Amino acid sequence: MEHLITINNLSHLDIPLAIVEKEKWVCLLQAFNENLYESKADLYLPAFFNYLRSCDLEGKSVLDIGCGFGQIGRFIKSLGANVIGIDVIPEAVEEANKVFPAVTGRVERIPFPDDSFDIVVCSMVLMLIENVEMAISEIARVLKPGASALISILNPYYKPDDSQAGISDSGTLSKWVFRLDNRRSVDVSYFHYSYDFYEQLLKRFFSLALYYPSDKGLMLPLEKAQLTQTNTEYLLFQCH
Numbered sequence: 001m002e003h004l005i006t007i008n009n010l011s012h013l014d015i016p017l018a019i020v021e022k023e024k025w026v027c028l029l030q031a032f033n034e035n036l037y038e039s040k041a042d043l044y045l046p047a048f049f050n051y052l053r054s055c056d057l058e059g060k061s062v063l064d065i066g067c068g069f070g071q072i073g074r075f076i077k078s079l080g081a082n083v084i085g086i087d088v089i090p091e092a093v094e095e096a097n098k099v100f101p102a103v104t105g106r107v108e109r110i111p112f113p114d115d116s117f118d119i120v121v122c123s124m125v126l127m128l129i130e131n132v133e134m135a136i137s138e139i140a141r142v143l144k145p146g147a148s149a150l151i152s153i154l155n156p157y158y159k160p161d162d163s164q165a166g167i168s169d170s171g172t173l174s175k176w177v178f179r180l181d182n183r184r185s186v187d188v189s190y191f192h193y194s195y196d197f198y199e200q201l202l203k204r205f206f207s208l209a210l211y212y213p214s215d216k217g218l219m220l221p222l223e224k225a226q227l228t229q230t231n232t233e234y235l236l237f238q239c240h
């Protein structure tokens with residue numbers, strides 16, 4: 001339950017993030033920033049980037065939720081879109097702001113009016129949220145009618161801290177372990193929801209949620225940079 005309190009803090013902006021989790025994320029985002037993205041955008045979440053590349057983003061308004069240090073938003077901006085980022089960690093927002101406008105905020109209560117965006121991207125964030133329903137309803141709310149959301153999550157079929165890999169359990173608090181270098185690792189808390197859980201929720205807010213089987217994209221650069229233990233995979237939902 002102690003861990004739950006840590007995670008719960010993420011969902012209340014007026015309650016500061018537990019320092020330990022915030023520090024872990026800032027440390028990880030820094031490592032991501034240094035080791036991924038820049039010249040390696042194609043290696044990181046390839047299906048995600050390929051989808052974005054296939055869209056005509058010129059002049060489109062795109063919200064990048066959980067923008068971190070701004071790596072994905074930077075890529076989207078390079079495709080001609082007007083990107084706005086939000087992230088719950090002010091230090092991340094400050095970094096992202098060097099590249100595109102970003103504000104401190106939470107996916108559970110997105111600080112923008114209804115029907116604001118042509119595309120919402122939310123990459124590797126939802127599994128950090130306890131109230132996923134609130135988050136998805138907010139994503140649907142800020143999208144213009146007929147617009148799309150692109151959502152990636154840690155693959156629910158992969159459960160790092162349990163070799164029994166529960167595939168039907170929902171909401172189990174788990175640890176996602178990253179290696180920073182040969183000596184140091186960071187484990188961050190996340191909720192292990194089942195695939196069915198995500199699918200059912202998405203179907204309540206979107207008429208079509210296309211699911212792309214995980215590819216190994218995330219693993220390659222993370223492994224090369226020795227940033228994660230093996231078997232980290234992601235799933236991608238394209239929602240209309």
Ligand SMILES: C[S@@+](CC[C@H](N)C(=O)[O-])C[C@H]1O[C@@H](n2cnc3c(N)ncnc32)[C@H](O)[C@@H]1O
Nearest residue numbers: 010066068087088089105106107123124125128
């Ligand atoms: C795994 S990182 C993903 C960063 C980036 N989107 C990417 O795919 O590389 C998760 C990000 O989500 C942010 N985050 C966590 N909880 C959040 C919330 N409730 N609302 C908005 N952002 C959140 C974290 O601060 C962190 O920057």
